[in-house]
Amino acid sequence: MDFFIATVMKVAxxxxxxxxxxxxxxxxxxxxxxxxxxxxxxxxxxxxxxxxGLLLAYIGGEFTxxxxxxxxxxxxxxxxxxxxxMLRDFCIIATAFxxxxxxxxxxxxxxxxxxxxxxFLSFLIGAVVAWGFGYRDAVSLTTIGGGVATFIVGPVTGxxxxxxxxxxxxxxxxxxxxxxxxxILTPILAKPFGLTTPAAATVYGGLMGTTSGTAAxxxxxxxxxxxxxxxxxxxxTGFGCLVGPSICFFIIKAIVG
Amino acid sequence: MVIYGLLIMGLCxxxxxxxxxxxxGILGITANVGGVGFAMLFLVLVTRxxxxxxxxxxxxxxxxxxxxAMYIPVVVAMAAQxxxxxxxxxxxxxxxxxxxxxxxxxxxxxxxxxxAGPSELMEDDDEASA
Numbered sequence: 001m002d003f004f005i006a007t008v009m010k011v012a013x014x015x016x017x018x019x020x021x022x023x024x025x026x027x028x029x030x031x032x033x034x035x036x037x038x039x040x041x042x043x044x045x046x047x048x049x050x051x052x053g054l055l056l057a058y059i060g061g062e063f064t065x066x067x068x069x070x071x072x073x074x075x076x077x078x079x080x081x082x083x084x085x086m087l088r089d090f091c092i093i094a095t096a097f098x099x100x101x102x103x104x105x106x107x108x109x110x111x112x113x114x115x116x117x118x119x120f121l122s123f124l125i126g127a128v129v130a131w132g133f134g135y136r137d138a139v140s141l142t143t144i145g146g147g148v149a150t151f152i153v154g155p156v157t158g159x160x161x162x163x164x165x166x167x168x169x170x171x172x173x174x175x176x177x178x179x180x181x182x183x184i185l186t187p188i189l190a191k192p193f194g195l196t197t198p199a200a201a202t203v204y205g206g207l208m209g210t211t212s213g214t215a216a217x218x219x220x221x222x223x224x225x226x227x228x229x230x231x232x233x234x235x236x237t238g239f240g241c242l243v244g245p246s247i248c249f250f251i252i253k254a255i256v257g
Numbered sequence: 258m259v260i261y262g263l264l265i266m267g268l269c270x271x272x273x274x275x276x277x278x279x280x281x282g283i284l285g286i287t288a289n290v291g292g293v294g295f296a297m298l299f300l301v302l303v304t305r306x307x308x309x310x311x312x313x314x315x316x317x318x319x320x321x322x323x324x325x326a327m328y329i330p331v332v333v334a335m336a337a338q339x340x341x342x343x344x345x346x347x348x349x350x351x352x353x354x355x356x357x358x359x360x361x362x363x364x365x366x367x368x369x370x371x372x373a374g375p376s377e378l379m380e381d382d383d384e385a386s387a
Contacts, residue, residue, distance in 0.1 A: 207366060
C-alpha cells in the first residue's frame with residue numbers, strides 16, 4: 001500500500017501540469033454541481049470555482065507557510081505552471097479573438113482616464129489609511145499607497161524610495177487584499193454598478209487595475225467582457241510604477257513635509 | 258493546422274511583450290507597460306485581416322479558441338496560488354486600503370462609462386459561456 005501511494009505521488013508530481021488539469025477539472029465539476037443543485041444557478045459555477053481556488057490557496061499557505069498558495073505543496077506544484085503568468089497572459093490574449101474593436105475605441109478615452117484617476121486615487125486612499133494608523137513619513141505613505149494600486153506597484157515604489165521591508169510587506173498585503181476583493185466582489189457588484197457592457201468593462205479594467213483580480217472577476221461575471229477589462233488593466237501596473245516613485249511621492253511629500 | 262493558430266497568437270504575445278518592456282525602458286522603469294494589451298490588439302488586427310482574406314483555416318482558429326476556452330480553468334489555478342494567508346494577516350491597513358479602493362472604484366464605473374456613449378454586447382453574447 002505504501003508503495004502504491006508513493007508511486008501515485010511520484011507520477012502525479014512528475015506530471016505536474018497534467019495533475020493540475022485533473023485537479024482543476026474536478027474543482028470545476030464540483031463547483032458547477034454546487035452552482036446548479038445548491039444555488040439553482042444563482043451563483044455562477046465559475047465564481048464558485050474561483051472561490052474554491054482561493055480556499056485551496058489559503059489551506060496551502062497555512063500548511064506550507066509559503067507564498068504561492070496550494071502550489072507550494074509538491075503534489076499541486078503543476079497548479080503553479082497552469083495558473084502562472086505565462087499561461088494566464090496567453091489565455092487573456094486568446095480572449096481578444098473576436099473582440100469588437102469599435103467597442104474598445106469607443107471606451108478608449110474613458111478607459112485611459114479610469115487608469116489615471118484610479119492610480120492617483122489608490123495612492124491617496126492608501127496614504128490616508130496609513131496616516132490614520134500612525135505612519136507619518138512620505139516614503140511609507142507612498143509605498144502603502146502603491147500597494148493599494150496593485151501588489152506590484154507597492155514593492156516597486158517601496159524599493160525605489162527605500163522603504164522598510166515591513167512597509168513593503170504591508171503594501172503587498174494591501175495589493176493582495178485588493179486583488180482578492182475584486183475577484184469575489186465583481187460578480188456580486190457587477191449588475192448594480194452597471195458593469196454589463198464592453199465599454200463599462202473597459203472602464204472597470206482601468207479602475208481596478210489588478211490583472212489577476214479583473215481576470216477572475218470578469219470570468220465569474222461574464223466571460224465575454226474579459227478582453228475589454230483585461231486590455232486596460234494591463235496598462236495599469238506599468239503606469240503606477242511610473243508615477244508612484246515620482247509624481248505621487250512628490251505630491252505626498254509636499255503635503256506631509 | 259492547429260499549430261498555425263498558436264504561431265499567430267505566440268508571435269503576437271512575444272512581440273507585444275517586447276514592446277511593453279521597450280515602452281517601460283523608454284519611460285525609465287523596468288516594467289512591462291501594456292505588453293499583453295499590445296498583444297491583444299495585434300491578435301485582433303491580424304486575425305481579422307486573415308479572416309477577411311479567408312486565410313484563417315478552421316483548425317488554426319480552433320488552436321486559438323482552445324486557449325480562449327481554457328481561460329477560466331487557468332484563472333481557477335491562478336486563484337489557487339494567491340497569497341491568501343498574507344492578505345488575511347496584513348492587518349487593518351491592508352484590509353481597509355485594499356477593500357476601500359475597490360468599493361470607491363466600483364462607484365466610478367457608471368460616471369466614466371457614460372463618457373463612452375452607448376455600448377452593448379451582441380445578442381448572441383448574452384449567454385455566458387461555461
